[in-house]
Each structure stands twice: as C-alpha cells, then as structure tokens.
Amino acid sequence: MITGNALKAVLSAAFLFIASCGFNYETNVESGTRQGILHIGNGDEPRELDPHVVTGRIESDLCLALLEGLVGWHPEGKRLIPAAAKSWEQSEDARTYRFHLREDAKWSNGDPVTAADFVYSWRRALLPALGNNYAYMLYYIRNAERFHQGEITDFSQVGITAPDDLTLVVELENPTPFFLQLLTHMSYYPVHQATVEAFGAADERGTRWTRPGNHVGNGPFKLKEWVLNRSIVVEKNEHYWDAGTVKLNQIVFYPIQNATTEERMFRAGQLHITNNMPVDKIAHYRQERPGALKIFPFFSTYYYLFNTTATPLDQVKVRQALTMSIDRQQIVDKITKAGEIPAFSYTPPDTNGYTATAQVRYDLERARALLAEAGYPDGTGFPGLELMYNTSEGHRRIAIAIQQMWKTNLNIDVTLTNQDWKVYLDKRDGKDYQVARAGWIGDYLDPNTFLDMYTTSSGNNDTGWSHRRYDALIARAGATTDQDRRFALFQDAESILMTELPIMPIYTYVSKSLVSPDVRGWRPNILDIHPFKYISLVPSADELSADDLSADDLSADDLSADDAD
Amino acid sequence: MAEPGANRTPVNAGAMRISTSPRQDAWRRLKKNKAAMFGLAVLAVLAVLSLLAPWITPYSYSAQDLELGPSPPSPEHWLGSDLFGRDLLTRMLYGSRISLAVGFIATAVALFIGVSWGATAGYLGGRVDTIMMRIVDVLYALPFTIFIILLMVVFGSNIILLFLAIGAVEWLTMARIVRGQVLHVKQKDFVEAAVSLGLSRFQIIRKHVIPNIMGTVIVYATLTVPNVILLESFLSFLGLGIQPPQSSWGLLISYGVETMEEYPWLLIFPATVLSVTLFSLNFLGDGLRDALSER
Secondary structure (H helix, E strand, C coil), X not given: CXXXXXXXXXXXXXXXXXXXXXXXXXXXXXXXXXXXXXXXECCCCXXXXXXXXXXCHHHHHHHHHHCCCCEEECCCCCCEEECCEEEEEECCCCCEEEEEECCCCECCCCCECCHHHHHHHHHHHHCHHHCCCCHHHHCCECCHHHHHCCCCCCHHHCCEEEEECCEEEEEECCCCCCHHXXXXXXXXXXXXXXXXXXXXXXXXXXXXXXXXXXXXXXXXXXXXXXXXXXXXXEEECCCCCCCCCCCCCEEEEECCCCHHHHHHHHHCCCCCECCCCCHHHHHHHHHHCCCCEEEEEXXXXXXEEECCCCCCCCCHHHHHHHHHCCCHHHHHHHHHCCCCEECCCCCCCCECCECCCCCCCCCHHHHHHHHHHCCCHHHCCCCCEEEEEECCHHHHHHHHHHXXXXXXXXXXXXXXXXXXXXXXXXXXXXXXXXXXXXXXXXCCCCCHHHHHHHCCCCCCCCCCCCCHHHHHHHHHHHCCCCHHHHHHHHHHHHHHHHHHCCEEEEEEEEEEEEEXXXXXXXXXXXXXXXXXXXXXXXXXXXXXXXXXXXCCCCCHHHCCCCCEC | CCCCCCCCCCCCHHHHHCCCCHHHHHHHHHHHCHHHHHHHHHHHHHHHHHHCHXXXXXXCCCCCCCCCCCECCCCXXXXXXXXXXXXXXXXXXXXXXXXXXXXXXXXXXXXXXXXXXXXXXXXXXXXXXXXXXXXXXXXXXXXXXXXXXXXXXXHCCCHHHXXXXXXHHHHXXXXXXXXXXXXXXXXXHHHHHHHHCCXXXXXXXXXXXXXXXXXXXXXXXXXXXXXXXXHHHHHHHCCXXXXXXXXXXXXXXXXXXXXXXXXXXXXXXXXXXXXXXXXXXXXHHHHHHHHHHCC
16 A cells, blocks of 8 residues: 555655756757757658659758759859869750760769760660659650650660760750759759669569668768658768768657647657748748748649549539639638648749739639539539549548539538558559648649640549640740740640640649758758758757748749759 | 455356346446446446437538637637647547447457457377467567558558458467466366356356456456557558548547647547546446456
C-alpha cells in the first residue's frame, strides 16, 4: 500500500523527473542548428530518387540536394546562375548552345563530371524503355522526340555532342526562349553511368543504384541514409566543386503527410522548415509568429483530372457541366483560406506576361442544361463518380466541398477514395480512376510548362484526352520565337483546353510553409525553389529574424525568363 | 475486503433456494446495481436517439453551409457546426448509427467466433487444442492492418464487410481468454458430474462450460466495443471504412483533433459522447459479470 507520505514522495520525484527532462532536453532544431543539420518536412515518402523516373515535388526536392544540372536557380528564384557548367555561348540563330563544364566538378565518389556524363544521362532520359514521364522536356533538342518515340535508334543523330571532356554542344529543333530554364529541371540532371549500370541496364527502372551506399551524385549533398517512412538523410558532399559555399552538414527529410502533425512538430522544435501548413493555424501564426509564416504566390495550379476514356466523362458536356457547377471563390475563401486565387484557366495568371483569355465560368443554369443535353436531366441516370485524392486533410476538405457542390447543384452522387501517394500515382498513370485530384507546378516560367502537358504525346497527360489541333498549336508555338505570336498560339490552345476540359482548374496555389528563424538563405519565390547549398543555420531569437526573412517580397513581374550570368 | 469469489455459493444453490431461473436471478441482481442500470439506460437512450435522428434534427448530415463555416455552439446549432457549416449534433446522431452498429456487430462477431473456438480448443484439449491455438498464433502474427486492407482490397469497401473484417480480427484475443477459462472450468466437479451423466461434449460445452465463463467474456467484450469503434475511424481515415460525407464518432474525433486548438467543440462533444458510452459499457459489463458469476 502507498501511504499518504510515500505518495507525495513519489509524485514529487515524478515531477522533478519531468521538469528536469523539460530543461535539459535539446530539440531537433536546437541541436540541428548547433551541428548544421537541417530538419525539413518533405510531404511524403518519395517514389524513387532516380531523376529520370520521378515526377513529383517530393522527389524533385531530394534531387535538388543530390544532383546538379548545367544551370541552377539563384536562391531568390529570379535568375539563373551557372552550376555544373561554368559558362556557355549561344549561336546567332539561337539554335545551338555550347556549354563549358567545370574542371573541378566531381561526382560524390571523386570521379570527374564530364560532358560524356551528360550525353549518357540525356540519352538515358530519352530511352523509350525507361518510361520517363518527363522525356518530353527534352523534345526541344534536335531529334530527341524521334529518338524517344523509337523512330530513330541512332543516338548520334540527336543534337547532343561532346567534342571534348569539358564541352557539351546542344542543338535545338527550334529557338527555345526558355531552354536554359529547362536545364534546372531534374530530367536534365546527370546520373553516374558506372553506378547506374552496376545495378541494372540503363533503361531499367527502380534498380538499387539509388539506395544509400550505392548512390553517386554530383550535387552539394550525398545520400547517407534512407529509412522507409521515417527519414532520408543526406550529408555534405566533400567532392562538390563549390563545397565551400555549402554550410549545412546534413539535411534530414521527413515524409510527413499530415500538415497538422507537421505544424505540431514545428512548434515542438522538431523541424526547421515544413512542407505545408494547416490552414486553420494561419490566423494564429499571422498574429503570434508572423516571422515564421511564409505564404507567397506560387506558380502552380490545383485542379481535377477527368478520365476521358470512360463513360460518363468521355462526354464533353458532362465535363463542362461539372466544371461550371463548382464555386471556386467559396472554396478559396472558406476551405483553403490562405489567399489562393480561384482558377478559371489552367495557366496561372500573369505567367511571365501571359494571362489566359479563355476562362471557365461558374454558371449553374448552363451546367444543368448541359447535363440534360448529355442525357442526364437533373442527374437522373447518371452512373455516379469516384473522386480519388492522395491522402491529406487539405485535399480531403476540398473533395468533400466539391462532392457536395456536385450533389446539390447537379444531383450527382460522388464517392471519395483516398490513396497513398505511390498508389495514387500508379492509378493516375494507368488511367484507373474517374476523377482525380492533381496539382501542377510550373517547371519554368513560361505558359508552355502547363500547356504542353496535355498534348497527345506528353507522358504527364493522364486523362486520355487527345486533340489534333491542340497538339499542332503547341508545336507551332514551340517553333515560334516572337513572344507575342507564341502567346497568341498559346491563347488558342488554352481556349481549346478550356472548352474540351479534360481537366478542371480549381485554384492557383500559394506556397505555405513554416520556417524557423534559425534558417538563413531561404528566400520565398514564385517557383518555391530553395537550393539547399545556400541555406545556413544560425541560432537566433524569434524577433530578430522576422524582419530579415520577410524583407524580400516577390511578385511575378520581377521574374524574367531566361537571363543568365 | 475479502477476495471476490471467496464466498461464492455452490453452483445452482441460488436456483434451488428460490424457485426462479438462473437468468431471472441474474436480472434481479443486475437491477440492484445502480451503475450498471445507469449504463444500460445511457446505451438505450443513445440507441433510440440514433434511430430517431431524422426526427430530432432539422438538418441534413451532408448539406453544407460554407458561408457559416465552423461556428461555436449556438441556439441554431446546439453543438456548433463543422468546417463545412454542417450541424455537429446532426452528424453525431447519424454517426452514432455507424459507431454503435460497428461496435456491437463487430463485437458480436468476435464473441461468436472467439467463444466457440476457444471453448472447443480448451475443452477438447490435446492435439486439437494445439492445432487450433497455433492457428490463432499464426493469425496473431499477421499484421492486422495489412490483413484488413487485404480483405478490403479483395472484397471492396462496404460497411457490412467492415463489421465482419473487424470482428474477424478481434476474436483472436477472445479465443485465448476463453480457452484459459475453459481449462480452469473443465476440472470442476460439475463438469465431471455432467460427463458421468452421459452428456455429449457439445452439450457440456454449451450448457455447463460457456455459462460459467460468461463473466470474464462479457467484461472483455465491453472492452472490445470501444476498441472497435476507434478502429473503425482508423480504417475510415485510411479510406477503407465509411467515406465522406457519412460520419461516425471515430471520424468526427479524428477530424476534431486536426483543429482542436481553433475549434475545440469539434473534438470535445464527440469525444465526450464516446467516453460516456465507454463508461456506460464498462459499468454494464461489471454489473453483468457480478450478476452472472454469482450463480
């Protein structure tokens, strides 16, 4: 039996124990800042780390740490800077680029990075059997599309050559004003030939070359540890040519899907930077810790995909009715609540000077009429729809709101299913869905990054939609140098897209994250790209850094497409 | 206090003294137990309320009022409204249908399989016992979530399957407990008496063994119900159980947790009702055990 006194003693001992824990315990952020280890939320478990296989944001951030393209973004996201290439020249007709690689660039195993590595990597990215969804990013290179489609098998006909170890010559199909921006994309990253081929053929997906211990990269960091569903750790690559600039010793990426969990971890000092943040907490942070809250316009559209290969979504009128019957303003005001902009076209407004004139409307009467014309007056006889989203409370809330809007406005029953990220991507790729949530982040500042996704040959067109005139317009825009004429062609293309509606735009994103005041060199920008090599950690009090970090507010106008040093 | 059971009367002594059946006897004792009767009353009220939901509330559980959004309790919405402006009371009433149904049906499934399996293994003993219990061990070793996900993937996600799937997993512990009890009971004199009277094994298990282990089984069953209710929310969250706009207590709580600092009522009310239900079940379970084991 415990007597009164004994009980008191036990309780006070317990209290002391808890209190002492509280005082001595060092949080991840404190110890990380001291040791130069960045703890960052990364949304979900990556599907792969192979730059020529992956498509998602989760993976591209990891690739940004592990690999480096010829050109990179300045940390402010406004201009391009030399990366693996130290300089380059452009020919008079703007169709040929000559890149000069760095003599001191090395892979993480000490091998030199050569022009041949780039030739090998880009060839690999284009190998038909690899099934790279992003292969079309390389189609601007002469004959690359034909090689990828299997029309030619001789790679020497493709416009990529390496006259010597440090020179890479790229010939383009057409003058491409945004070509240098493309080079920052992971599909143009190099891979280490010996490593890739030690674990399988060049065009084999999912081999073990991306595992810790095997992985070799040319980025500022190298892969140290990968524990499924727990964390991925990368550490400083001492062979990196610019290792002097890299301040961080390690980065720990956590696959946290749940924004609420992430916010709690941030508050408990477990994370320096979050991937997302729960909308319900925005008001609180605006008031209490404005320095940590980073909300900025983001070059990205949130939308739904319609699988146009199956009934009832193979009917244009059904897709139009569905698109016209959701109240986007209400969704951004009442559900997402972070200042998102309702999207009535696919490309975000003012994309480097381009704003789509073709817009979808919110028009219930017309929507009901269209549904009736499609053979389902007042939703009678409509087979019902399944709406798929990847597990996240944010997507769930939007899905619930849209489910009810379709029910109330069109009398259509929608069931919701949520899937883990990998399953979700597989189902999208295999067109094993009816309606699916999607988001697209522009890969470079040009309408083309959005619009060329829905051409017939694009690997990222998961809707089954194919339109000859649309393909022709995008191809013509690609062959045009005059910016006004290009934009006019894009306007025509987008008006087809917004009439045919294989996709239903919902809103233009803002990027939302929480950033610890200890983090320096993290600049908000419209592409939401934050090269890790410029990030450093300095212990600081909350108030100091609030001003420091929110100083530079970017707008889309500040960004010019392709000026490089 | 003396140890419970030390003053246990001989089997069927009560029945001999007063000319009532053991069942009536137990009911009489249960009625005297205030806590148990309170628990029973609460459960009955909840069950009736869930059935009468459409007549109690003027709101629909799915209709949204985004303009209203999350609002604290008010005369219009007694328990407030959720993120989509849906009346929380309404969603709790409709949710209780699913939660109570899952709780009781899945527990009943677990009870049925677990008791028959455990009693058979325990009573027959020997090789049969070994084989049956090893089967239980093997199923135990299967990660339960994967097992349910497999079931759902193969058979699709529907509510009846959810009941069965949860029940089909929860019976394992029940079978072990029952077996242990049966091993204990089968050495008792009254079982030997039954054997010498020439009753078949099935009759002995059904008439003599199972009634004597009911006390433990019922207590365990009352603990299974809350487990199952929460399990349903976990599966629903994974996309395997019920799907929006339907609601259940477990789902309401898991959504409430997401926003507990901004809109605490979304967590407090569903959590309170769930806790009250669990208490009621435990009170009732304790009462039942006392009432039944007194024989």
